[in-house]
Amino acid sequence: MGSKIPRTARLAVIVTMTAALGLAAACGGGAATEPAKNQASGDPASPVTVKFWSWVPNIQKAVDAFNASHPGIKVDLETITAGPDGGYAKMLAGVKAGNAPDVAQVGYDSLPSFLVNGALEDITQYAGDKASTFVDWQWQTGVFGGKVYAIPQASGPMGLYYRKDLFDKWGIEAPKTWDDFAAAAATIRKKDKDAYISTFAANQAPWLISLAQQAGQGWFSTENDAWKVTIDNPDTRRVAEYWQKMLDGKLVKTEADMSNAWYRDLQTGSIVGWIGGSWGDAIIRGNAPKTSGKWAVAPIPQWPGADKFTSASWAGGSSSAVLKGTKHAAEATTFAVWLNSAPESVNILLSAGYGWPSIKDTSQIANLQKDDTVFPFYGGQNIWDVFKEADAAVDSDWRWPPVSDALYASITDNAKAAVQGEGTLVDAFAKTQQAMVEQLKAKGLNVTTGG
Amino acid sequence: MVRRIRPATVVVMALLGAAAVYFLLPVVWVLVAATKSSADLFGTFGLWSPEPQLGTNLGRLFGTGDGLFGRWIVNSFLYAGIGALAATLLSAGAGYAMAKYPFRGREALFNLVLAGVLVPSTVLALPTYLIFSEVGITGTFWSVLLPGIVSPFGVYLARIHATAAIPDALLESARLDGAGEYRIFFGIAMKIMSPALVTIFLFQFIGVWNNYFLPLVMLSDQRLYPVTLGLAQWNSQTFRDPAFYELTVTGAAVSALLLVLTMASLQRFWRAGLTAGSVKG
Numbered sequence: 089m090g091s092k093i094p095r096t097a098r099l100a101v102i103v104t105m106t107a108a109l110g111l112a113a114a115c116g117g118g119a120a121t122e123p124a125k126n127q128a129s130g131d132p133a134s135p136v137t138v139k140f141w142s143w144v145p146n147i148q149k150a151v152d153a154f155n156a157s158h159p160g161i162k163v164d165l166e167t168i169t170a171g172p173d174g175g176y177a178k179m180l181a182g183v184k185a186g187n188a189p190d191v192a193q194v195g196y197d198s199l200p201s202f203l204v205n206g207a208l209e210d211i212t213q214y215a216g217d218k219a220s221t222f223v224d225w226q227w228q229t230g231v232f233g234g235k236v237y238a239i240p241q242a243s244g245p246m247g248l249y250y251r252k253d254l255f256d257k258w259g260i261e262a263p264k265t266w267d268d269f270a271a272a273a274a275t276i277r278k279k280d281k282d283a284y285i286s287t288f289a290a291n292q293a294p295w296l297i298s299l300a301q302q303a304g305q306g307w308f309s310t311e312n313d314a315w316k317v318t319i320d321n322p323d324t325r326r327v328a329e330y331w332q333k334m335l336d337g338k339l340v341k342t343e344a345d346m347s348n349a350w351y352r353d354l355q356t357g358s359i360v361g362w363i364g365g366s367w368g369d370a371i372i373r374g375n376a377p378k379t380s381g382k383w384a385v386a387p388i389p390q391w392p393g394a395d396k397f398t399s400a401s402w403a404g405g406s407s408s409a410v411l412k413g414t415k416h417a418a419e420a421t422t423f424a425v426w427l428n429s430a431p432e433s434v435n436i437l438l439s440a441g442y443g444w445p446s447i448k449d450t451s452q453i454a455n456l457q458k459d460d461t462v463f464p465f466y467g468g469q470n471i472w473d474v475f476k477e478a479d480a481a482v483d484s485d486w487r488w489p490p491v492s493d494a495l496y497a498s499i500t501d502n503a504k505a506a507v508q509g510e511g512t513l514v515d516a517f518a519k520t521q522q523a524m525v526e527q528l529k530a531k532g533l534n535v536t537t538g539g
Numbered sequence: 540m541v542r543r544i545r546p547a548t549v550v551v552m553a554l555l556g557a558a559a560v561y562f563l564l565p566v567v568w569v570l571v572a573a574t575k576s577s578a579d580l581f582g583t584f585g586l587w588s589p590e591p592q593l594g595t596n597l598g599r600l601f602g603t604g605d606g607l608f609g610r611w612i613v614n615s616f617l618y619a620g621i622g623a624l625a626a627t628l629l630s631a632g633a634g635y636a637m638a639k640y641p642f643r644g645r646e647a648l649f650n651l652v653l654a655g656v657l658v659p660s661t662v663l664a665l666p667t668y669l670i671f672s673e674v675g676i677t678g679t680f681w682s683v684l685l686p687g688i689v690s691p692f693g694v695y696l697a698r699i700h701a702t703a704a705i706p707d708a709l710l711e712s713a714r715l716d717g718a719g720e721y722r723i724f725f726g727i728a729m730k731i732m733s734p735a736l737v738t739i740f741l742f743q744f745i746g747v748w749n750n751y752f753l754p755l756v757m758l759s760d761q762r763l764y765p766v767t768l769g770l771a772q773w774n775s776q777t778f779r780d781p782a783f784y785e786l787t788v789t790g791a792a793v794s795a796l797l798l799v800l801t802m803a804s805l806q807r808f809w810r811a812g813l814t815a816g817s818v819k820g
Contacts, residue, residue: 141759143772143775143776144779145776145779145780145783166759166760166761167761167772168759168772169755169768169771169772169775170772170775170776170778173771173774173775174751174752174755174756174771177755177756178755178756178759181665181668181669181756184669185668185669185672185673185677186672187672187677189759346778348580348581351580351581351582352581352582355578355581355582356582367779370779370780370781371778371781373781374577374578374780374781374782375577375578375581375781376578376582377578378578440779440780441779441780442779
């Protein structure tokens with residue numbers, strides 16, 4: 089953001105402006121620019137600079153590969169803190185001040201709030217024909233009212249990680265249905281007094297939400313210009329009742345996942361299973377390296393009577409969104425599409441642990457066919473086959489609300505209270521529904537409920 | 540000589556001892572954790588490291604990203620050190636002026652400053668960002684340094700201290716002896732106010748060092764990050780790559796140690812200042 093004002097003059101201005109602080113609070117508001125009409129490939133003699141904000145480890149390698157193969161566009165990566173840790177606040181401030189990056193890492197669950205804040209650029213004219221490249225449900229997360237705003241990057245389809253050596257020793261098969269899962273949980277409690285099949289992670293909103301997502305009916309939808317909230321629905325209630333029974337029977341632990349205690353339990357075999365996203369493989373491998381070769385992955389257990397295999401995705405996933413105010417929407421889109429669909433880039437991102445690719449055709453992705461660091465940890469199993477099937481079985485009608493932060497906070501508060509015995513999990517979801525209705529109303533949106 | 544120990548003393552000592560353990564345990568934990576691998580971090584007892592690998596961890600800490608961590612530490616010292624020094628000087632001047640020179644609107648101005656004490660700096664980060672981006676200095680070293688030189692609390696403390704500690708008669712006699720106002724301020728007032736000034740410096744130093752949100756919104760270039768922001772960024776990568784746990788924990792230990800050392804060496808001035816004040820008072 090090169091300014092031509094000399095530094096001393098800038099300082100003088102700063103001092104005056106700081107004095108006027110408060111009066112000037114409303115001064116941002118970057119002008120929306122007409123998208124450039126030039127060729128998206130750019131001119132190699134004077135390359136267009138595209139600024140990109142992300143927090144995915146090692147994404148620089150993919151950016152370097154793009155710059156090497158696209159002489160007309162130069163992408164500048166700036167590594168920022170993860171969105172929920174302040175990255176999103178930074179992006180929104182940047183949009184307001186008119187110096188946001190052209191492309192930014194935005195989670196599927198946060199795209200609606202970015203849209204409501206007017207922070208996304210309509211890139212339909214550059215990316216509209218790319219829909220067929222990507223898995224449909226992932227593509228749809230960046231589409232609002234028929235317009236494209238973001239290119240999907242990766243998801244976290246759910247599977248059941250379990251200690252195959254211990255399951256074999258205890259004579260338990262990988263559970264196919266949730267009833268099997270409950271039965272297996274009971275057997276494990278009998279075979280080893282220290283072992284549990286998993287924890288009930290009341291701290292982990294995305295996890296709780298994905299369990300509900302897998303059960304069927306969604307939580308949010310739009311209907312005639314109003315948000316419809318249906319958290320307290322029959323399918324979600326079934327999930328709540330199921331886990332309440334597991335809690336009452338002391339068949340699951342209640343510690344937080346991704347906590348010190350949980351990592352220790354993974355190492356010692358006190359927790360022998362985890363329903364987690366595809367990227368969770370790195371978490372288990374990195375934190376319990378001594379259990380190598382003993383794990384396996386099974387598809388997420390199914391509800392009895394389901395007519396087809398259904399999975400869910402942990403907090404949806406993550407996209408490359410083109411932010412409002414960019415002067416290079418065409419080039420930004422070219423980069424976002426390449427980053428998330430070129431086999432070369434997807435291979436790099438996959439080894440950085442970014443999640444499950446958003447592209448339909450993964451036959452060109454070498455690491456998904458054979459991965460010498462991952463597969464041996466799971467006794468030679470190609471665990472990616474499980475997650476490929478899972479990603480294809482995610483409901484494409486699921487919608488995130490423009491208040492995901494509040495949803496996460498509310499659901500963990502209520503679920504934690506239920507675990508501690510204040511009411512039941514069914515109450516927890518009903519309370520969350522109420523809280524969301526109030527949140528949306530407070531944003532000045534029309535709200536209806538259902539269930 | 541046998542001294543009788545009173546029961547009250549025992550109770551007080553026990554309570555203070557418990558408090559000391561309570562506050563020191565986390566520090567010990569961090570130091571021990573800094574010598575562990577990511578797997579040991581969660582798999583072993585918190586206050587004992589079965590396979591210490593401090594050298595490896597430190598090597599990785601300072602080696603990752605071309606010595607990024609070293610830069611962050613230097614940045615933190617620059618932001619906090621220069622910022623606190625400038626804030627102390629400004630506060631001393633403003634506080635002294637408000638205490639010793641009657642002028643119209645003095646109380647209104649002071650009340651305004653008092654109100655400033657009540658506004659958390661986090662609230663001001665976004666408006667400051669918008670203003671700075673108009674001027675074009677967001678993303679630069681200045682964007683974090685400049686807000687750090689303002690300390691309403693410092694002005695408040697300096698004024699209170701100057702009112703109480705500097706006798707008007709002293710200033711009168713200095714003027715009679717022919718000293719100029721600047722000489723009186725730098726040569727006499729600043730010396731008398733030194734305990735307050737050291738306090739202001741320490742508070743502001745810690746405040747800038749710990750400020751997270753301001754550099755978060757201002758900076759995008761990792762090489763300009765202060766250590767708090769850098770560690771937070773590493774920590775958010777542990778979700779995908781657990782090896783970052785080692786880096787984050789070791790980094791936290793090193794930065795905490797450096798801060799403790801800095802404070803310990805500055806405390807010397809504080810004590811000297813306090814006695815100087817009490818003798819004259």
